[in-house]
Amino acid sequence: MATGKHDPDDVETRRAHARRTAWILLGVVVLIFIVSIINGALLR
């Protein structure tokens, strides 16, 4: 349980993790978009 000011290193580490999470999620979004189009092409 932390007290006192946010350690800037800690904040930056958390933001770096957050950016990595965001890139992974963006990859998932692009993948689902492509799969939906492929699904449209194959099942029509």
Added chain:
Amino acid sequence: MAAVNPAIHQDTHDIHDHKPHGFLHRWLFTTNHKDIGTLYLVFSLAMFFVGGAFAMVIRAELFQPGMQLVQPEFFNEMTSMHGLVMIFGAIMPAFVGLANWMLPMMIGAPDMALPRMNNWSFWILPFAFLMLFSTMFMPGGGPQGGWTMYPPLALQGGMNVAFSIFSIHMMGISSIMGAINIIATILNMRAPGMDLLRMPVFVWSWLITAFLLIAVLPVLAGAVTMLLTDKYFGTSFFNAAGGGDPVMYQHIFWFFGHPEVYIMILPAFGIVSEVIPTFSRKPLFGYQAMVYALACIAFLSFIVWAHHMFTVGMPLGGNLFFMYGTMLIAIPTGVKIFNWVTTMWGGSLTFETPMLFACAFVILFSIGGFSGVSLALVPADFQYHDTFFVVAHFHYVLVTGAAFAIMAAVYYWLPKWSGHMYSEKWGKVHFWSSAISVNLLFFPQHFLGLAGMPRRIADYNVAFAEFNMISSIGGFWFGLTQIIFVGVIVHCVFFSRVRATGQVWEGSHGLEWTLPSPAPYHSFSEPPVITAGMLAHGDVSR
């Protein structure tokens, strides 16, 4: 001497407790979660009135049988634009605004994880809607094929097809960026000690909603992209003459569309799960069951899409699967309603405006849920499909469900945002006027639908005249009542002299209530020390 990391310097600089100078500088370039939350909420309120104005045109035309005020093409434009504006412009941005304001304060984070992307995801929205509205002034007018944009009807429009598809892409990109930011914030920025199963239910509801958005908005993007290529690039995804299948569009659209319904109601569940314990002065009954029920509803939302299209003709096995799958959703939803009622049971209840809206939510959303279960029955749906019964059903879910929860949230957190108390008297006037008029507006539509009145039709048989007149009167009354809502907000923010305390409500618990009111521009720049008594629903993780 250690080298200074410029990124760290930037971050520590950002937490100074000051607002940017200048109106444009503050609101255009802001990366502050509270400012962006305010932008979202103001935008969504404006869109409520624009979408509401479209609804008034619809109800005015339907006031009497026969054609009175508008041409059928314009009537169709109104139904399509009303749906698009209310879903993508009003309900969704309102919940994102509430998330922006409250999530960092509820989990003890200094801000959202990706503040610049947060700014971008908001500022895309006004331009998306300007583009959508511009289609109404183009040759051929705006989209007339309904918010679902089924081909081939939707493709028969003029220039509006490309513009409305592009605007939907922009709305989708905005929502996806918002969802990514919310997931990244909740997973990475929680204060030490704020474990997942100690988070407020509103945070949980948004975490699950954000995953739904990530999963289904790209599917909508894919569907409308295929519409675009069918219209302008000679493909035949949905064109039967070219070997395509228009029914496939419905499958793909509703694979997005049904989870979208839950995207618009799960955060409402979260809000009600915050409001009811506060005014019952008891912890939420069955916290973990509430969280698991949210996850269960989200999962089930992916496997029930075809209940929107029973009448296209599916194999018996398909009909049965989607019918039983849909009926299953009543179980986790029933868990939630049971737990809200049980939270109130034996509590020391008071009925301030947020609690009134939350109680109305529980009752009226349940009515919408019951009509949903009856629509899930395949034989019954063959009768109800595309009638006003469906319109009544989803307006009970989205107006007395989602919109009432948003109003409860605004009254609940407004003192925290503004530092002042709103007028309880006018809040209650707003509630009772809304609650009566909304039932006058939507309840008769059940009878119209059961009697066979189709939806999205500008004229109708004289047999439906009385209920339509009652419904229209309720509609005008409900619309005018919302001016009181704006008045209460404006009075609270700019003119109220009653200062709000930090805790605001006697029974409120949670990190956001440990901050002063109004919440400082930068909050939790020091991580909070989390104790069990500070948690919204008590310590349920051990």
